[in-house]
Amino acid sequence: MEITKRFDRQVAVVTGGSDGIGKHVAKRLAAEGASVVIMDRDTPATDDELRQHRQITFQAGDVSHEADVIKAMDAVIAQHGQLDIVVHCAGIVGQNSTKITEVECETFDRVYAVNLRGSFLVTKHAIARMINRDYGRVLLFASIAGKEGNAGMCAYSATKAGVIGLTKSAGKEFAETGITINAIAPAVIHTAMVEALDPWQVTYMTDKIPMKRCGTLDEVAALSCWIVSPEASFNTGAVFDLTGGRATY
């Protein structure tokens, strides 16, 4: 019997796919049949395991720059002729373990540009390339910080709250099409992003998780891949919880 893979003949863009959550999601999408284009400001190392997947290619770009986003999306259409899935993982934390009175305006603006303007640009230019086929799956990454506000992370928390608003708004705008726009709001998943945080900040966040552990990359990839699969057809504008019980709403 022929085994069908969920993403056979589908084309996916994963931003921030050179590392962390995006890298794991990219590998799972490719393993399940998708052609995956990673858009990241950093090129994965030449000997990286990502290179072993023939269906994964790389497009350099900064998600906060509109010209880079357009160039990457156009390159995907030129190469593959279609765009089915976007998983937008590129994001930064900026200053942490820092009260708002000590946060520099420039660093706030940079976190805004990557996390919120980047989410806006990627969503806008992805949908524009999905609409002609009346099918698409856009998945953004918010955070528990956007739902609850983490002390010490005002720029990150504010921009992730913005991602939640963007998801709800865009989801409703395209609800009568075959395109869904959803988000995941994780608690703590061990990646380079978390390793770079101040230890006080990591303890603050992990102590609030009722399951008393961090989420795993496999858990994030499993939920992400379901949300961007054809099966997930009655969810849009939704923010999926992935917090080990911290946010039960």
Ligand SMILES: NC(=O)c1ccc[n+]([C@@H]2O[C@H](COP(=O)([O-])OP(=O)(O)OC[C@H]3O[C@@H](n4cnc5c(N)ncnc54)[C@H](O)[C@@H]3O)[C@@H](O)[C@H]2O)c1
């Ligand atoms: N790890 C967690 O605990 C956690 C929790 C909640 C939400 N998130 C969110 O999940 C997403 C992925 O996080 P992660 O932990 O994998 O981070 P990470 O730092 O491990 O990886 C982020 C990737 O994004 C890329 N990137 C950063 N800025 C970019 C830009 N301007 N343009 C293009 N690429 C850029 C980096 O090069 C890197 O490859 C982020 O949006 C993050 O805010 C993560």
